Amino acid sequence: MVTIILHGCNGKMGQIITDICREDEEVRIVAGIDTADLGNMPCPVYTDITQCGADADVLIDFSTAKAVDSVVDYCVAKRLALVLCTTGLSEEQEQKTKEASRTIPVLKSANMSLGINTLFDLLQKAAKVLAPAGFDVEIVERHHNQKIDAPSGTALALADAVNDALEQAYEYRFDRSTERKKRDPKEIGISAVRGGTIVGEHEVIFAGRDEVIEIRHTSYSRAVFGKGAVEAAKFLAGKEAGYYDMRKVVAGAE
Numbered sequence: 001m002v003t004i005i006l007h008g009c010n011g012k013m014g015q016i017i018t019d020i021c022r023e024d025e026e027v028r029i030v031a032g033i034d035t036a037d038l039g040n041m042p043c044p045v046y047t048d049i050t051q052c053g054a055d056a057d058v059l060i061d062f063s064t065a066k067a068v069d070s071v072v073d074y075c076v077a078k079r080l081a082l083v084l085c086t087t088g089l090s091e092e093q094e095q096k097t098k099e100a101s102r103t104i105p106v107l108k109s110a111n112m113s114l115g116i117n118t119l120f121d122l123l124q125k126a127a128k129v130l131a132p133a134g135f136d137v138e139i140v141e142r143h144h145n146q147k148i149d150a151p152s153g154t155a156l157a158l159a160d161a162v163n164d165a166l167e168q169a170y171e172y173r174f175d176r177s178t179e180r181k182k183r184d185p186k187e188i189g190i191s192a193v194r195g196g197t198i199v200g201e202h203e204v205i206f207a208g209r210d211e212v213i214e215i216r217h218t219s220y221s222r223a224v225f226g227k228g229a230v231e232a233a234k235f236l237a238g239k240e241a242g243y244y245d246m247r248k249v250v251a252g253a254e
Contacts, residue, residue: 008063
């Protein structure tokens with residue numbers, strides 16, 4: 001049984017993770033942390049992370065960037081494994097997280113979906129064959145109209161996965177409207193669409209002469225991210241200090 005402290009338990013993702021854990025006999029949430037106790041958790045809820053004295057294997061954080069510093073400090077002090085799902089961290093916070101991984105196991109990924117992280121390996125295999133054969137690479141990502149960043153961190157991670165498979169790195173092209181010229185064959189075009197309530201769609205296009213291969217991942221609800229976070233907690237429990245990502249979780253399931 002993997003025991004979990006859930007930071008950000010009252011948020012949408014916190015409630016999704018709570019529901020997933022209720023149905024999973026391998027995990028149990030022993031404490032929640034949020035700005036208020038709404039009385040809807042099956043465990044004690046603390047409004048001050050420093051007051052949480054629960055014994056646990058892993059802390060899952062789905063909160064806000066401004067709370068991450070205190071989360072990292074808490075986990076280091078308690079020697080507690082950390083699954084960090086919060087995005088939009090500053091460079092200083094990214095560095096702090098990596099420094100913490102020298103003391104505790106930390107898992108952080110641009111996208112917690114098991115499907116997306118399986119897609120990374122598929123893309124690398126495709127890129128090794130198709131890019132040298134002259135196929136152009138384009139990425140199109142679609143998200144809801146409330147998403148602030150563009151392109152998404154996942155789109156950039158997909159582009160990185162393609163580049164990692166190539167002998168010569170391609171440049172990323174985010175906007176072609178500023179230059180009127182032919183497409184550079186050594187670039188990856190990344191386009192962002194924002195509209196409605198789209199949870200998340202990522203499409204990687206390999207366009208060659210007279211043939212096109214499209215690899216697409218669609219998230220129909222935020223539950224895919226919650227499921228990934230829970231699987232990450234199972235993976236991270238008992239691990240040695242280090243910096244992990246969801247690709248290691250996927251590899252461990254193979």
